[in-house]
Amino acid sequence: xxxxxxxxxxxxxxxxxxxxxxxxxxxxxxxxxxxxxxxxxxxxxxxxxxxxxxxxxxxxxxxxxxxxxxxxxxxxxxxxxxxxxxxxxxxxxxxxxxxxxxxxxxxxxxxxxxxxxxxxxxxxxxxxxxxxxxxxxxxxxxxxxxxxxxxxxxxxxxxxxxxxxxxxxxxxxxxxxxxxxxxxxxxxxxxxxxxxxxxxxxxxxxxxxxxxxxxxxxxxxxxxxxxxxxxxxxxxxxxxxxxxxxxxxxxxxxxxxxxxxxxxxxxxxxxxxxxxxxxxxxxxxxxxxxxxxxxxxxxxxxxxxxxxxxxxxxxxxxxxxxxxxxxxxxxxxxxxxxxxxxxxxxxxxxxxxxxxxxxxxxxxxxxxxxxxxxxxxxxxx
Amino acid sequence: xxxxxxxxxxxxxxxxxxxxxxxxxxxxxxxxxxxxxxxxxxxxxxxxxxxxxxxxxxxxxxxxxxxxxxxxxxxxxxxxxxxxxxxxxxxxxxxxxxxxxxxxxxxxxxxxxxxxxxxxxxxxxxxxxxxxxxxxxxxxxxxxxxxxxxxxxxxxxxxxxxxxxxxxxxxxxxxxxxxxxxxxxxxxxxxxxxxxxxxxxxxxxxxxxxxxxxxxxxxxxxxxxxxxxxxxxxxxxxxxxxxxxxxxxxxxxxxxxxxxxxxxxxxxxxxxxxxxxxxxxxxxxxxxxxxxxxxxxxxxxxxxxxxxxxxxxxxxxxxxxxxxxxxxxxxxxxxxxxxxxxxxxxxxxxxxxxxxxxxxxxxxxxxxxxxxxxxxxxxxxxxxxxxxxxxxxxxx
Numbered sequence: 129x130x131x132x133x134x135x136x137x138x139x140x141x142x143x144x145x146x147x148x149x150x151x152x153x154x155x156x157x158x159x160x161x162x163x164x165x166x167x168x169x170x171x172x173x174x175x176x177x178x179x180x181x182x183x184x185x186x187x188x189x190x191x192x193x194x195x196x197x198x199x200x201x202x203x204x205x206x207x208x209x210x211x212x213x214x215x216x217x218x219x220x221x222x223x224x225x226x227x228x229x230x231x232x233x234x235x236x237x238x239x240x241x242x243x244x245x246x247x248x249x250x251x252x253x254x255x256x257x258x259x260x261x262x263x264x265x266x267x268x269x270x271x272x273x274x275x276x277x278x279x280x281x282x283x284x285x286x287x288x289x290x291x292x293x294x295x296x297x298x299x300x301x302x303x304x305x306x307x308x309x310x311x312x313x314x315x316x317x318x319x320x321x322x323x324x325x326x327x328x329x330x331x332x333x334x335x336x337x338x339x340x341x342x343x344x345x346x347x348x349x350x351x352x353x354x355x356x357x358x359x360x361x362x363x364x365x366x367x368x369x370x371x372x373x374x375x376x377x378x379x380x381x382x383x384x385x386x387x388x389x390x391x392x393x394x395x396x397x398x399x400x401x402x403x404x405x406x407x408x409x410x411x412x413x414x415x416x417x418x419x420x421x422x423x424x425x426x427x428x429x430x431x432x433x434x435x436x437x438x439x440x441x442x443x444x445x446x447x448x449x450x451x452x453x454x455x456x457x458x459x460x461x462x463x464x465x466x467x468x469x470x471x472x473x474x475x476x477x478x479x480x481x482x483x484x485x486x487x488x489x490x491x492x493x494x495x496x497x498x499x500x501x502x503x504x505x506x507x508x509x
Numbered sequence: 510x511x512x513x514x515x516x517x518x519x520x521x522x523x524x525x526x527x528x529x530x531x532x533x534x535x536x537x538x539x540x541x542x543x544x545x546x547x548x549x550x551x552x553x554x555x556x557x558x559x560x561x562x563x564x565x566x567x568x569x570x571x572x573x574x575x576x577x578x579x580x581x582x583x584x585x586x587x588x589x590x591x592x593x594x595x596x597x598x599x600x601x602x603x604x605x606x607x608x609x610x611x612x613x614x615x616x617x618x619x620x621x622x623x624x625x626x627x628x629x630x631x632x633x634x635x636x637x638x639x640x641x642x643x644x645x646x647x648x649x650x651x652x653x654x655x656x657x658x659x660x661x662x663x664x665x666x667x668x669x670x671x672x673x674x675x676x677x678x679x680x681x682x683x684x685x686x687x688x689x690x691x692x693x694x695x696x697x698x699x700x701x702x703x704x705x706x707x708x709x710x711x712x713x714x715x716x717x718x719x720x721x722x723x724x725x726x727x728x729x730x731x732x733x734x735x736x737x738x739x740x741x742x743x744x745x746x747x748x749x750x751x752x753x754x755x756x757x758x759x760x761x762x763x764x765x766x767x768x769x770x771x772x773x774x775x776x777x778x779x780x781x782x783x784x785x786x787x788x789x790x791x792x793x794x795x796x797x798x799x800x801x802x803x804x805x806x807x808x809x810x811x812x813x814x815x816x817x818x819x820x821x822x823x824x825x826x827x828x829x830x831x832x833x834x835x836x837x838x839x840x841x842x843x844x845x846x847x848x849x850x851x852x853x854x855x856x857x858x859x860x861x862x863x864x865x866x867x868x869x870x871x872x873x874x875x876x877x878x879x880x881x882x883x884x885x886x887x888x889x890x891x892x893x894x895x896x897x898x899x900x901x902x903x904x905x
Contacts, residue, residue, distance in 0.1 A: 241738040248736065272669040288702070293739035299706035303740035305685070309696035336787070339645065341638040342690035343700035369794035373822065376773055376798035390733070394791050397766035401773035425770065 172221040172228035173200040178428035180231020183443040186491045196459045207234045215246045219253045228420040232428045252285050256413035258318045259284040261424040263399040268472030271404050279384045281319040282392025289389045307343045312350035319386035320358045333365040334387035400425045407439025407480045410446035421446040436486045439478040466497035569618040569625035570597040575825035576835040577628015583837050583888045584844045590892050593856045604631045612643045616650050625817040629825045649682050653810035655715045656681040658821040660796040665869030668801050676781045678716040679789025686786045704740040709747035716783035717755040730762040731784035797822045804836025804877045807843035818843040833883045836875040863894035
């Protein structure tokens with residue numbers, strides 16, 4: 129068998145509008161990444177802190193039960209260390225495998241500002257420029273709003289999260305928000321392509337260009353330019369404050385939303401709150417060559433760690449997104465159906481949804497649903 | 510008394526020029542220079558601005574664009590009907606002109622009168638970036654550093670959440686709204702977010718003092734210090750320092766994304782919130798959405814010497830302008846806040862009670878809250894309630 133040649137392509141962002149260079153990791157949803165070593169994929173697993181480890185254990189348990197052909201390479205990142213070795217190891221592992229599933233790594237506020245957020249480092253090193261969160265009301269979950277179906281595409285590498293701050297004069301801090309033309313074009317292009325692939329009608333750009341005329345003005349302009357190339361999709365824009373107000377009163381008007389980093393953070397959290405909380409929504413970070421899956425709202429959940437009360441739905445749905453990404457669609461839909469059946473029919477809810485179930489009970493119930501669904505489980509084989 | 514007032518009024522032009530020029534943040538912890546507009550509690554509770562010319566106040570009125578002019582006309586009509594001793598000095602600001610004379614005239618008028626009631630002035634996106642937002646210019650020139658929005662559910666308005674009572678205090682002059690942007694390299698824009706120690710201490714102090722005065726138990730600082738360690742870290746640290754001087758008020762902090770998520774699921778956990786400019790914008794709009802929409806909540810901008818009142822969410826409402834369907838509640842409640850600021854509490858309570866009666870008992874709602882009433886019908890109803898409430902109207 130040919131030795132798979134792994135090279136990670138350090139493409140510069142200037143290549144956005146030219147034909148995309150083909151690499152082994154071309155993730156345009158046409159070619160799955162290569163399965164290695166006898167048909168089994170290897171995926172990096174970063175447990176993180178708080179509820180991450182226990183939930184990812186459940187994900188591993190579920191995968192073993194369902195005989196999913198995925199092996200996990202576990203890389204621990206200790207958030208209390210100041211050296212960046214551990215996170216660099218994790219980044220190397222992801223470069224090797226191409227796909228990762230992670231829990232959130234805690235950022236300690238008491239450490240000096242030179243200690244950067246590990247999650248942020250990971251995202252920027254791997255250039256995971258698009259954070260996609262598909263917010264859907266799940267059947268069986270009681271919420272104040274019904275029928276929400278919004279895809280939020282958030283720029284993941286620049287904007288307010290550039291970590292460039294300085295204090296020229298004592299007592300005056302300047303924090304730089306960077307918006308670049310290439311990144312804005314790239315994320316707008318991603319958003320419209322996703323909208324077209326998923327058959328969506330409308331893309332809304334969220335901005336604050338009345339105040340930040342150059343910064344968000346550039347973002348908006350890039351979105352308009354890209355929109356011109358997709359005449360089948362309607363494009364409009366909305367200021368972020370009006371957007372959040374509309375979201376809490378009439379969220380059904382939104383279809384696909386694209387926005388810079390900080391607004392994406394706020395809007396995605398508002399939407400997560402609308403569909404039932406942080407325990408229900410999975411998120412995905414896509415780059416040109418890599419993909420990392422995690423919960424959408426990136427909570428560490430320190431206060432509920434190890435109490436067996438965390439909601440595993442978000443992490444498990446994120447693992448289903450990962451399986452879809454790897455091309456293992458049958459396994460993904462099998463697990464997803466089992467999760468939805470547990471939520472809606474069995475109504476086994478954890479405490480954050482107002483129920484009484486524990487994490488392990490929910491996972492057991494999902495496994496039972498999977499078993500009922502078909503023959504492919506480790507019990508029968 | 511009258512002679513000393515006359516004497517002071519002669520030195521007033523000099524003083525307003527001088528104090529307006531400085532507007533500096535250096536004075537936060539030094540001895541505050543007494544001015545005619547001394548609001549030592551920053552909430553306008555201690556010394557009222559001078560009533561001039563026979564007991565009638567003069568207030569600057571800036572109609573703005575969109576629904577501003579019609580709603581402010583209703584306010585004037587209501588004040589005339591209720592015999593409120595306030596005269597309005599109308600200053601028009603044309604948002605399409607590029608020179609800054611109009612807004613400078615408005616600022617001078619506010620410096621003269623001390624108090625203003627305004628509609629939102631539209632910012633045209635298509636004009637070049639050198640054309641700054643007029644509202645922002647007004648806020649920074651007058652150093653209106655605190656934007657206070659008291660978000661309360663009105664019982665008669667149908668909302669998904671009941672009994673919300675949150676005070677949001679938002680830093681109004683710096684943060685992301687500094688309008689300092691540049692494009693050093695073509696295609697790369699750097700936008701500066703400025704956080705200063707003085708302004709953060711000032712707004713935190715304002716928040717805790719307001720919490721104490723209103724008998725509130727808890728102040729929550731909203732930030733994103735895990736990512737913006739220096740900037741929001743400084744803000745958070747200033748809040749902590751000020752909190753230590755107010756042991757009777759509990760202090761905690763929350764990251765902005767978690768805050769917005771908690772707001773849509775469990776808004777009752779919040780009491781008083783203090784935050785920098787952009788988060789304040791988003792959070793106040795979320796709260797406005799929770800209590801029923803932009804037509805219901807009034808907002809106030811306080812500075813050391815001046816106060817400007819407007820709707821909390823600062824909407825221009827171009828699409829509903831001139832159609833008699835806008836909700837006048839926010840603007841009318843803002844005018845009540847202004848009357849409270851001018852110490853005309855009786856009038857303020859009278860109008861506020863009438864508004865609440867119309868909202869809750871008569872249930873005459875405009876289209877934005879699901880009703881069928883027009884703006885004029887709502888205002889007429891409020892006037893009827895005032896008339897039935899007591900003798901002080903022009904009909905008699």
